[in-house]
Amino acid sequence: MAETVGDYVLRRLREWGVEQVFGYPGDGINGIVASFGKADNDPRFVQARHEEMAAFEAVGYSKFSGEIGVCLATSGPGAIHLLNGLYDAKLDHVPVVAIIGQTARSAMGGSYQQEVDLQALYKDVASEYLVEVNVAQQLPNALDRAIRTALAKRAPTAVIIPTDLQEAPYSPPSHEFKQVPSSTPGWPHPVTTPPDDELARAAEVLNSGEKLAILVGQGARNAAAEVRQLAELTGAGVAKALLGKDVLPDDLPYVTGAIGLLGTRPSYELMRDCDTLLIVGSNFPYSQFLPEFGKARGVQIDIDGSMIGMRYPTEVNLIGEAQGTLRALLPMIARREDRSWREKIEKNVSDWWKTVEQQAMLDAKPVNPMRIVHELSQRIPENAIVTADSGSSTNWYARNLRIRGRIRSSLSGTLATMGPGVPYAIGAKFAHPDRPVIALVGDGAMQMNGLAELITIARYQKLWPDPRMVVCVFHNNDLNQVTWELRAMSGSPKFEESQSLPEVSYADFARSLGFESVAVDDPGQLGPAWDRALSADKPAVLDIRCDPEVPPIPPHATFEQMKSAAEAVLKGDPNAWHLMVQGLKTKAEELMPSR
Template sequence: MCMKLSGADVIIECLKEQGVDTVFGYPGGQAIIIYDALYRARNEIQHILTSHEQGASHAADGYARATGKVGVCIATSGPGATNLVTGIATAYMDSVPMVAITGQVPTSLLGKDSFQEVDITGITMPVTKHNFIVKDVTQLAPTIRKAFAIAKEGRPGPVLVDVCKDVTATQVEYTPQKPAKEDYQSIKLTDISTEDLDRAMQAINEAKRPFLLSGAGVGIAGAEREILELSETASIPVCTSLMGMGTFPGTHQLYTGMVGMHGTKASNYAVHNCDLLIVAGSRFSDRIVSNINTFAPEAKIMHIDIDPAEVSKNVRADYPLVGDIKKILKALLKGIVYKSDTDWTKRVLEWKEKYPLKYDKSDTAIKPQYLIERICELTKGDAIITTEVGQHQMWAAQYFKYNRFRQFISSGGLGTMGYGLGACIGAQLARPDKKVINIAGDGSFRMNCSELATAVEYKLPIIIALFNNKSLGMVRQWQELFFGGRFSQTSIDRGTDFAALAEAFGAKGINVNYPTQVDEAINTALAETCRPVLLNFEIDKDDKVFPIVPPGAGLNEVVDC
C-alpha cells in the first residue's frame, strides 16, 4: 500500500520493517525532524536517550552483540556525528552489525562550512563496511534497507547513513516492503572445490597433533555445535580468541582456555607444538600471533573464514576455506574419522593440569581473580559480562567460565576504554531476562561514567564491578615489567569516591574493602531489580595479569609470574 510520508517518517517505517524496536541516540538540530517522527512512533520504537553520543554507539553495539540483531544509533550532525566515530570503529573492528543514522545540514548548505557541518561519510569511510549520504528523498528508503542488508551480510559490521535535513522534511511516496528472508550469514560453498574439502578432511584425519582455535566468527555463524562435534569426534583440544569466548564451552574437558598474549600456557604451548592448527572465525591478530617468525612453527594452517580478505593476510594458510563457517564445518564433519583420546590430547591436557591459571590466594587483600571467580560462582555462570579495557578485561576473560556465545561482550580489536558501561546498558535492554555485569577499571569507567544517569533513568538493574586500583593498571604493568618501573602518568589516585558518585546519579553504591565483604556485596547487587549498583572493589595497584607473552617473544615463551 503506497502512502505519502515525510523523509523522517520513511526512516521510522524502514526501521519498523527491519524489526527494530529499540534505538539509542541524542537529538540535535539537523536530526530534529527525525526525532519528531520518533515521538509519533514512541509506542512502537523505544528510544533510549544516552548521556553522550559515544554512549549511544556503545549501547547499540552491546545490544547487537547480545542478540545478533542490528544495533541502531542516531545522532545529529557535526559533533553529534563525530562523537559516534569511536563506537563505530569499535563495532567495525569486532564485526558487529550496526546502523548509525546521522542528521546532516540541508543539501543547499553542503560544502559551505555551515554550522555543525562535517563530512561524516569521509571521516567514517575507513571504519564502516559502507556509508551513504542521502540528498534525494526518493533514495531514502532503498538506502536504509540496503544499509541493514550490508550490516548483516557476510562478515557483519557497521554502516552509516547520513541524511540531509531537507530530505527528512520532504514528502515522498512510500511503499512498505518486507525484508528479504535470506540468511545473510549464508554463503554457498561454490567457491570451495571438492578437492579442497577432501584435502582439508585428509589433513585433519592424518594430523598427529591437531589443535583448534575458535574465534568470534564461529558464534556469528551459529557454528558452536559443529566446532564441539569436530573437537569431540577427532579428539582435538580447543582454545578460543578473546572475542571467541563461549564459542566452545568453558567447562569442557578439551577446552584449554584463551590463546595469545594473556592466554594459558596450555593453549600457547599447544599452538607452538601442534602439527595442524585449525583456525575458525579468527583473524590472527597480533595479540594471538605475537612473534610471527615463531608462530606455530611445526604446523600446517587451516583457516576457515567468511571474509576472504582475512585468509593469508597475517599468517599464510595451507588449507584456505572461505565461506559460511557452519556450512564448511558440516561438510568437513562428513569425512572426519572418529578418534578416542590420543597421546597428543593427553599431552595437552597434562599441560592444562600442570599450568593452571593461578594467583596468590593467601593474600588478605581482595584479589581481582578471586572477584571474577566469585561473580561466576554466585551467578552460576549465567550472567552476561561486559568489560571496559585493561587488566580487568583480561581477568574477566581468564577466570569466568563462558559456556555460550554472546555472554562475553568486550572491545577486542580497538580496545576502547569507556566501552563497557554503554555496552552493558545495551545488553541489559536486549536481554532483560539476564543479569548483566560490567567489569570495569577505574581508568576506563571515569571516561563514560555519565552513562550511569542513563541506566538510572531506565531503571536498569545492571551491576558495575569496579576494580579500583587507582591507576591505569595495564599500562602500569608494562611500565614495571618492560620500562624499568618508570611509572609515567599512570597514577590516577584523585580521591574520587565512586560509591558516592553512583549515589549522586541515583544508583546504589557499595564500597568493598575486604575479601570477607565480597559475597555479601555481590549478592546485594544481584538482588536489585530496578536500579544499577556500583560495587567499588579496592584492589592493589601492583596486581598483574599473568600469564603474559612479553613483546617480541614467541608463544612458547609465555611467563606466569
C-alpha cells in the first residue's frame, strides 16, 4: 500500500522523536487521522476535549519536557480554537508546532464549508514560520523547518495541509529545479557566549556594586548552579520572575521569591535598595518593580538579542545562553567579603516566611485560600510538577508555594490567560508520567474548561506509572481576581452579575469519573485532604471552599490602591464588613513584628 502524505507526516514526526500529538479530530484532517490508525497510534494521538486544550497541553508538554510540543486541528473552527493556546506559546517563548487541515485544494476560494483564510489568521501567532503545503514534495522541508524554527526561535510555528493532499501518495522532492530537499531530523543545541571584552565590562559593573540584586527568569533554568555560585560570591539576593519560580529553591536563605504585583515584600525591598542589578533569562515587563531608573547599574544576560535591554536601562547587555555566559563570567567575579547586604536580605526573607505562615493561619469563612497552598508546601513531594491557572489563586501560588528539591512549576506567564492549569498538567503528565502533578485552579477556570479536561485525565490515567494527578479547586463562587481589580484599580464595588459563579460540586463531578474526591469546608481538614490526595493510587480532585474576601494585597500596595479598594467598599460592596476585617487582619500580620 503506497505511503500517503498523512503517513509521511507521522513518519517524520517519529523521526524527530515526537511521542504524542495533542488534538481533536475533524474531516479537515481525516487523512492524517487515518494514518494514526495505520501507524498503530505511533505517535500517540492524545484526544483533548477542545482544540484550545490540545494547544495548552502541547505548551505544557513542551514547558516541562524541554522538547517540541505538537498539536493537531481540523480546518476552520478547529484551527481557530488552537489560537489562544498558540498565543500562550508565543508570549512565553515555547516551541510548539501546529499541524492544521484545510479545505480541499479544488474548493479553495469557493466559499466552501469551513474554509477560512488560515494564512491571514495565523500570520501573527506563527510569524516565525507559517507554510501551506500544496504538493507532497514540499513536505520534508516544510515540516522540518517548522520544527527547527520552533526550537531555534522558541516560538509556535504552523503547517497547513489541505485535506485532499493528506490522502494523496507521498513522493519526495527530486534533485531538480524548484524542488527543495531537507536533511536528517535533528537540531543541535548551540551554546552561545559573548566575547571576552563584553564579559569583562559586565564583571566590572558587578564587582563595583555593594548591593547586588539578581533577577532570574525561565531562561536561567539551566544555569541554576551558576546563579547560586554567583550569589555566593557577591552576597547577592535572588528574586524570581513568575516564569522562573522553579529556577532556585525557596529554602535558600537569599532567595526572595516572586517579584511584581504577585510578588513578595523581600523581592520588593531587594529591588528598592540595591545599587546593582543583574537580569538573567527574564523579560519581566513591569519596570516599576525594578530599581528606580538611574539608581542601579545594570547588566542583562539573554539568548535573544531582540529582547535585551528593553525593561531597564542596563549598562552592559550580554547576548548568550545563560549557563555558558555565566560560566565564562564567574572567573572574573571577585568575592565580596562584606556580608552586611546579604545578612539584611536573609533577615528580610526569614521574617517574610514567618509572616506568610501567620497570614495563612488566619481564620476565614470558611477556609483561608493562603492556607491551601501553605499546607501543600508542608507536604509536596520534592519531584512534583505544579501548574497554576490565572486568577486570585495565582497570588497564593506565587507567594505561598515553597519550591524545593526538583519541583518544577509553570503557568501562563505573559498571556495570563484563564484555563491552562488543567491542560498544562495533562501535558506535564505525558512529559513525566513517573512524577506527581498538581494543578492549582480557580473555580472560574474549572467551569471554563477544567471540568471537561478531567475527562481527558480519566481516559489516559492508566498510561502513567505514577497515578498521582491532583487538581485543587479554589471554590469561592467568584471571579475573584477581576473582583479585586475592580475594587483596587477602578474603585468599583463587586458587580454580582458579572463576578458571581453558579454553584457546582467539583468533588461530585470528579467522583463520577472515578477520581479520589475530597470536599473541604473546614481549615482543619486541609492537611489530611492533601495527604489523602498525594497518597492516592489514582487522580484526585480537592474541592476546597475558600473565602473570596481574603485580599490578594501586594506587600507593596500603594496608597491609591488601598484607597480605591476602601472607596469600593463604601460604595456598597457585598460583604463589605467581612471584606474590611479580612483585609485589616491580613495586612496587620505583615506590619507587625513576626511572633
